Amino acid sequence: MPARLLTARLSRRSLAAAAGALLLALPDAGPAAAQEKLKLGLVAAMSGQSAKSGEAIVRGLTIAADEINARGGVLGKQIELLVRDDESNPAKGAIAARELVQREKVAALFGGLDTPVSIAIVPFANSSKVPFMGVWAAGTPITRNGAAENYVFRVSAVDELVDIALVDRAVTKHGAKKPGMILINNSWGESNEKGLKAALEAKKMAYAGIEKFETNDVDVVPQLTRLKEAGADALFLVANVAPSSQVVKSLDRMGWDVPIVSHWGPAGGRFSELAGPSAAKVHFIQTYSFSGKLSPKGEAVLAALKKKYPEIKTLADVTPAVGIANAYDAMHLTALAIAKAGSVEGPKVRQGFYAIDTYEGLIKTYKQPFTAANHDALGSPDYLFTRFVEGEIVPLTQ
């Protein structure tokens, strides 16, 4: 009987001890299990006309995150990417950003192709003190947003600088004296209208006219005829892939062979299929191309892409290269900033971005890419002009 009591007491005691141990362990074990992941969010167009851009961004971010995770992650945590579709709609993008920050508690957000969507997210990112990293949308006011504490960074082109490059190109390559502008009617078009006007004014040049058109316009001939009649000798084109191809088709119809110097909209999809043979006439700006001789880093990223996504077979399948390359470098820079901060708290990560000294990236070697005065890691020297040849984006040598 006493023996049985003892065993009963013992077992009861051991049970209690086990339960106690479990209770002690729980507060640790719970959050530890949750904290194994470092959540990062992406708000981009995953459907609609610009869906291919979203796919490219996801691929670039994923390849970089896989590399980081293979090396043990950031602050000992594995990166987890949460993707939300903004359908190119600013309201949906703003809601998605809110959901990612407030419910999913992401440490940072990445943005997509559409400037209007990014502009809708900027005030929220700044007020909630969560770093927002742009990897595509080039609107000048995204990073230069006037906030006292700016949480918006970017690894992509900047309209203001792109516009200077477009004007330079039109003048030096095509001898333009009076170019015209054909711009999409949204905040991206507006951002470039300002930029192009300023760039032309700096060169004391006149312009033939400024015409706007809508995303679903079938026929742009009326606008183009106005520019032609006003004596335009080159065109600046700013629009995404489908509307850009409507401009090319309209030019074909008019039989107007005019040099087209374009922002990078055509890179966002199957431009040569949509615009037909004249697609090759459009010269557009890029930050990266997988064509030609690649750096060792370029070779490695291309190999990783082909391994992870077997549908990538030729270089024509790694379009849009800018989406992949910008996103790849942006993910590495964000991980570096979080590592420098030693924390996932927004204000510390923001300081972490400023503290990055050198990072050998895919597009270039970044040397102190971000300062309090400059939130754009790429600038004019990183731009190159390209065109579509049989579905592939090929750099123009001159």
Added chain:
Amino acid sequence: MGSSWLQTCYCLLPTAYCQFLIAAYGVRPAGSDPTHGSPAILITSALISGLCLGSMYGLIALGFHVTYVVSNTVNFAQGSSVMLGAVLGYTFAVRLGLPLPLALLAALMLCAAFGLLVERTLVRPFVARGSNAWLMATVAGGIVLDNAVLFLFGKEPRSFPAMLSSTPINIFGTGVFPLQLVIPVVGLGVAAALALLLRRTRHGKALLAVVQNPDAARLMGINVRAAIAAAFAASTALAGLAGLLIAPLFSVHSDMGTLFGIKAFAVAILGGIGSAPGVMLAGLLYGVSEAMITALFGSSHTQIAMFTAVIAALALMPQGLLGRTAIKKV
């Protein structure tokens, strides 16, 4: 045709409108260099662009007309039916490699089948209960179709095979794709055929009898259900035809029809939804005015001017251009 003089007047409206613009504004586009600008070229090219797009709007709006005159209801998924025509045409011609005429025919048949489905599931059950919920149901049906196509067809815009749209011909110094001339011909032809069919044939009159008094029509041996179903099939087939005609000039994607659907409804109301010639005329007028405003004043004014004009036109002519005042017997 007692109102033929009126129709002639309306046909002259685009030209008269241009004359007015020239007189009122001296036509020189704002900001253009006076040494270059040639209003003749601007107007010709805008006229051609406008007639082509306008007959597109007209064709889609005829779809609203057909169901309205037979059943007093319309299918708000018309925009999506435009897209469906283009997407099916692309799928048959490019993905399955069928010969183009066969692909177009198959696409039109399936569009008509979609009309039958809309009528059976989204209109008939609500009308039977005396509810106006078909209105929202057809809007929702269009959204479901857009998203189903997004899922099945893919996210990227694709290019429709060229049909008379690769080599432009020169008309009055303006390049025109032959297809752009075919679209107005088809549009006007369909409008005329529809008006004749409804007003002059036995079957057409039977259709019109349905809306006046379904019970009396039924007693007269008219199959009311079949008549309404046929109207919906014709309506989506018209939208599908518009989609197939515009696709080579545009790109094929899941949201390509939305804006067309909205503009076409404005056109249907503007023309007087009960009158086929009125609807077609309003389509042409809308298309030409849109292109004219863009060509002469710049694109930033187009939408403001167009929809203000629609409101003004309706305030002056509540029944639309050629619509008749509805007589309600109490």
